[in-house]
Amino acid sequence: MIHITLPDGSLREYDQPLSVYELAASIGFALAKAAVAGRVDGVLVDCGFVIQGDARVSIVTPQEPDGLEILRRSCALMLAMAVKQLHPSVLLLKGSALGDGFFYEFALQRTLTLADLIPIEVRMRMLAATNHSIRQRPLSATEQHSVYCMGDSEYLSKGPHVPATKVLQAFVLDHVGGTSLQRIYGTCWPSQEELERWRTPPQVMLVNIDERQIAFTQSVTEQLRRSGIHAHVDLRNEKIAHKIRVHSERSVPYLLVVGEKEKHGGFVSVRSCSGEDFGRMKIDQVCGFLHPKDCGV
Template sequence: MIRITLPDGAQREFPGPVTVTEVAASIGPGLAKAALAGKIGDRLVDTSHQITADSPLSIITARDAEGLELIRHSTAHLLAYAVKELFPEAQVTVGPVIENGFFYDFAYQRPFTPEDLAAIEKRMQELAARDEPVVRRVLPRDEAVAYFKGLGEHYKAEIIAAIPGGEELSLYREGHFEDLCRGPHVPSTGRLKFFKLMKVAGAYWRGDHRNEMLQRIYGTAWASREELQQYLRVLEEAEKRDHRRLGRELGLFHLDEHSPGTVFWHPKGWALWQEVEQYMRRVYRDNGYQEVKGPQILDQSLWEKTGHWDKYRDNMFTTESEKRAYALKPMNCPGHILIYKQGIKSYRDLPLRYGEFGACHRNEPTGGLHGIMRVRGFTQDDGHIFCTQEQVLQECANYTALVQKVYKDFGFTDIIYKLATRPDARIGTDESWDLAEKALMDGLRHSGCAFEIAAGEGAFYGPKIEYTLKDALGRQWQCGTLQIDPNLPERLDAQYVAEDGSRKRPLMLHRATVGSMERFIGMLIEHYAGALPVWLAPVQLALLNITDAQADYCREIAAKLQKMLPGQDLRVALDLRNEKITYKIREHSLQKLPYILVAGDKEKAAGAVAVRGRGNRDLGVMSVEAFAELIAQDIATKV
């Protein structure tokens, strides 16, 4: 007898070996129809898999996360099947699942066109409608190499040849198409219904720029039509919010091939930057940080001592002067340790908190650059806390409270907390990593934060907390970090005098709240679709006259508002052009200004203004004093 234990603890017995499908059918015909795979312990298996011993079993359906991933993986194979039917000379390479979808890379003699993409998607739909079974078989490695060479699939044969000899490999066939895959897969192509091909891009074979360029077809797949349509709606909205387009339309910044991967900030964009920077500067001041500034270029020997040269040198810009090698700093931490080491530090000085708006440079590949989100030259709101082991818990808790307040002020209230633990390539002892990881866990628990473990994703010098934000479209942005580093103080010989007079090493906490200023501003632009809250808006209001007769009155209002709001440095656009008022209103509305104030003869006589809010809201006529109260409230509450 074979005993199967289900997730709810119920058990079912069978007289002999039984498939996942048969177990599902014994529970109910609906489950058998919905089953995509089985899960035995931690291992996913096909529904055709035979269970030959007592086992725990979960039936995986499209409602499970594993089920959705299975659908996407199988749809990637369906894509390859369709391409081979339409373009037999194309060679298939690899086709993994990615976030929200999948891709497959092909070698083909000419670029795929938009018309090709439409034809491929149509053929995929036809193949899915055939509801062909997906069948698994196993071959020894060398037979698999010979098999794919015989098909003319030289890339696939090369992949298999790199696998250690003697291994058996699984192949999956649907119709007359067969592909290498460890599986599992959906039982038949008919389970794949809700998908769409998105775009074609270039990709180097095996990700190496020295190899030939392949064509990568991206697609998305979902468990239901509603989920697919919702995703496409989000993509459409994301396109409208693209910070590169809005940055150009709103006159915030531009990117230029004369300096790839860096940003040219225009006056309005720099006003936004300064508002973010000055806000963070106040956060520094209110939380016990001392602002510092380190040099841009540091000697290679320093980067060798810290370990960055071995781990990070390919991403560093280097230069030479008088036979000495230097690197532009990719991060600020070594400079902060050198500042810390000036003068003797006592335990009474700790915790010591440094903050810097540090300009950094990293040699990102051209293909990885993305607007102002991924650049080569960026400024980090970087900070480092030097403290004792006993102070770590409180510092971690304090910092989590700080980021929660900051993100809320910027309009992000949904935070995901992750603890990234030790990677395989790291410096330091296991004991120091144990202490550091425990300290961060305890700090999150002390703050009452539920968190996930991101195993192996820590920095090479220490574990970290990652603070990930959800934006208005539900997209996730990994933003702030808090890292414990016992290694750099050791490598650079940082010390403090303990209470008993001995010399000890401080722990170093690396922390960044908004992270890259460029990336964070890009996030803000997309989160608010360019319609930034009043306190952040590069131009907070425009003052418009109807005729020349109100020009001086508009100037008086602008001066009066500045006096009524001392310390605010109100950002006002005074538009006194001899243009139709409807034209001027429309022009400023397209710039997504929070307020437009209009003055004609009636408003001038009454000492008032007609106020329009963003989104074409008519707020009526009000006194200058009333409007000053309104905008002051908006700024104070960060609405």
């Protein structure tokens, strides 16, 4: 007998091993439909992971941060498949969730433009509608990185991933950058409604100088959102001057810049789209500066 302890402390008994998805289905149809992964004794696993013995298990959905990251990571995988189908000579390198979205990096003989994103996004929607399964292939004795199968192709990728592409519906590609090594960026959300809400003009845009500030910049973004501020984050692998110029031209009211000094000091540099410099501020100061009513200031 296998004993499964759920997050609310309730205990369920099963007479044989079962997958995370089967566990979710035994709890309820809606939960199984929403499941993108599981957490078994604190470890994130795919829905196909088989629970062999007593464990503490929770079902992960896109409504929690880990689930949303998995959704976006899987969308990056679907992006890779679409690019490979449209450009067979492409060399796929790496992809992942990033900030509010995802990216995939690759090498291609010609430089892609924004116009090239249209057929790629169309192909991604076809792949989502076809509902390809995404499953992890067992590793051989010499392999060190997880391999996921989607369609007839295999991809080196960190997991977990969603069980199938049908859950990847609310996404859009919005940027391509680089020359010899190119990256396509996009965003993905659990629902079209959430995607449309994200696409409304933000009150503030956070930008990092390089990848060393990614985690801190994302955490500041989440703090501002919890305070009722409509914040976006740009973690693309682009020069900071370019990111500032682009978002200033788009008339984003305020830009929050994060470098190493800001990260270690726990603050951000605040400027307006017109170039006015408000100096460095702690996060609670930023919150009060941008939205004093919601911040209790």
